[in-house]
Amino acid sequence: MDKNSISSHLTENNIKPSYARIKIMEYLLHKKNHPNVDEIYTELVKDIPTLSKTTVYNTLNLFNDAGLVKVITIEENEVRFDADTSEHGHFKCEKCKKIYDFNIEIEGIKVIGLENFKIRQKDIFFKGLCAKCINHINSDN
Amino acid sequence: MDKNSISSHLTENNIKPSYARIKIMEYLLHKKNHPNVDEIYTELVKDIPTLSKTTVYNTLNLFNDAGLVKVITIEENEVRFDADTSEHGHFKCEKCKKIYDFNIEIEGIKVIGLENFKIRQKDIFFKGLCAKCINHINSDN
DNA sequence: ATATTTGCAAATAATTTGCAGTCGA
């Protein structure tokens, strides 16, 4: 997605496409990691020296309210963001701390006890060890 | 589970069954809500006037490390605890904020992309509106 | 008596808020 389409993406959701907002959305869409506020700020302040964390917080809340990003809370004390709002699961490796996306057939899940509930969002979080860490017992973060 | 079996439950997991620890575990097992630190503290300090939040934090971390409780992070900025460590899902109503447990056939879930990964914990969080809130459009928190 | 548990207060960390300055149509 280029700058123009990001801009329209925001406009379509009633968000004025300011420079900072476009950059933050661009970052979220390009980077496949699931950054937290600090990572977004530290990375983008290189391009936008005047950027403040407040703006990052404001912008992410705005995006979240508009449904443009998903908040990932796979671990306590960590709020992470994902611009891929399609249904998919997240896996966090307890060793290397990396977060992986995975596909899941959510439709097939049989749920008992939520009859007549309106489910708006489904989050699937798994934790464990990723294949890399299992194999080379690697120690590089 | 009575006091004695709670005590053995702790002992079996190499946790010395102090008074505060038994009370906290008892609270978690009895209360079906999924309390956060503050709720646990506020409730138990009535029985144990000398209780401090530090102890609640210490104890819950201890329980968590031993696998006796599960940390629920269904919403950012909220750490909640669940003494039911069997596999089940959590649903949070966005209106009344209540957290419901539900049963789910986790085995049947088809996952693509985690081949050769070792999955240690599976968490399923749904959000939306519960049947009560849909029906009486109730406003009592 | 000796090790563990507890509790206070201070430290740290993440996030929110108030408000003033800045930018763009």
Place this chain on the structure above:
DNA sequence: TCGACTGCAAATTATTTGCAAATAT
């Protein structure tokens, strides 16, 4: 110009840490 956007600093909230006092074996 006007309203929206931004950024600093202060405030708030959750959690952790250091250490001394209390407790238990």
